Amino acid sequence: MATIDRYYFHVCTDGARRRGVDVDHLLRAAGIAPAQLHDPTWRGDVDAMARLVRSIWRALGDEYMGYTAHAMPLGAFAFACEVALAGPSVADGLRRAIRFYNLASQDIHTVAHDSHDRLAIAVRFAEPQRDPTRYFSEFWLIIWHRLACWLAGETVPMLEARFDYPRPDGYFEEFKYLFPCPRVFDADDRAIAMDAHALRAPVRRSRDELAEMLRDAPLAMMSIPASDRTLSRKVRLMLAQDPALGADGVAQALTFHPDTLRRRLRSEGSSLTTIRENVRRDAATRALAGTGRSVEAIAAALGYAEPRSFTRAFHAWTGMSPSRYRARHGVGQGVELSA
Known part of the structure; x- marks a missing residue:
């Protein structure tokens, strides 16, 4: 099971501490010895x-955990998930849940910005x-990513994370696993961007899966994508x-019969x-934007028998040809950020 640095156990109780709640009692109720938070290891x-x-939710009657002026009533997250479940797509489900939260409270304003290849979710307190x-703002951003992953039944790529404050050197080693993507600090906003195609x-x-997830909430929302142990991953x-690897090769490498592989993936919604x-x-998008390799070479590396097949597939993914995509997004057209 994934583990979390003591720093987060300490700061997540700050809202309750300011409300006068006995934090040591909360820790013990969660099976945590208060002294452990003082052990650097x-x-x-x-x-x-x-x-x-x-x-903390139960002690405060507040799913915003004491970090806002007004409480978010217990059950709000469950209702937001129900609303999201009714969406025809993962992206639409997220937008529905965002609308609910924005109507329910003015303490946190959440906005979804859609573009061709990404959907950005920005938050403002x-x-x-x-x-x-x-x-809580970091937790809130992470919740939207985890909800997207849960709705999709697989890990949705996080493409970028932006923060309107300096890099948190004190807990950056943990931070980078929570936001496994290029990160920009001292930005103009606080937002994450996710792969629009996946959404x-x-x-x-x-609904049965929703009920099961809510019984343990927010456990499912706290799993770190890098720790995903699903067969899909x-x-x-x-x-x-090796993108050109065939179904038989994948099944053999995993010691599955091809039919078993297909059945297991289907059970994960993939x-x-x-x-x-x-x-x-x-x-393909990385190669076109970040390298000078020819379209023919990229197509062959991805397992396409001929470039025309790759071009048709690429147009279906992005709405443009490989050459047009490279002209728009290639090296020199923007700044490439390192993770």
């Missing part, structure tokens, strides 16, 4: 963090001084190394075709 597991967040460590997928969750990593297309799309 201690890390707690994700389950313990979820229990602590639930303890009415009274940011109530969250001096920025714990156009239909919502792959049922294993296949994605394998194809990222398929080999979908994963392969996503991998090819991502590799």
Whole structure:
């Protein structure tokens, strides 16, 4: 199980502490010895963090955990998820949930900005001084990414994260795993950008799965994408190394029968075709924007028998030809950020 640095266990209780709640009692209720927070080597597991967040919710009657002027009533997250589940796509589900939260409270304003290849979610706190460590704003951004992953049934790529404050050197080692993408600090906004292609997928969750997820909430929302152990992720990593690998090769490498592989992926709401297309799309856009390789060479590396097939697929993914994409996004057309 993924673990979390003691820093986050400490700062997540700040809102409750300011409200006069006995934080040591909250920690013990979550199965955490208060002394552990003073041990520089201690890390707690994700389950313990979820229990602590639930303890804070119950103690304050506030899902905003004391970081805003007004409480967000218990049950708001469950209702937002129900609203999102009704969306025809993951992106639409997120927009529905965002509208709900913006109507329910003016303390946090959340906005979705859509473009061709990404959907950015930006947050603005009415009274940011109530969250001096920025714990809750980071948590809030992460929740939107995790909700997108849950609705999609797979890890949705986070393309960029922007923060209107300096790099948090004190906890950056942990921070970079929570935001596994290029990061910009001292920016004009506080936002994450996700892969719009993945968000156009239909919502792959049922009401029964929602009920199961809510029983342990917010545990499912706290899993770190890099710790994803699903078969879909294993296949994605394998194809990222060799996009031309066929279904039989993937199945053999995983010691599955091809039918078993297809069935297991289907149970996760995915398929080999979908994963392969996503991998090819991502590799193609990176190669076109970041290298001088020819379209023919890129097509061959991705397993296309001829460039025309690759061009047709690329147009379906992006709405433009490979040459037009390179002209618009290639090296020299923008700043490439390092992770």
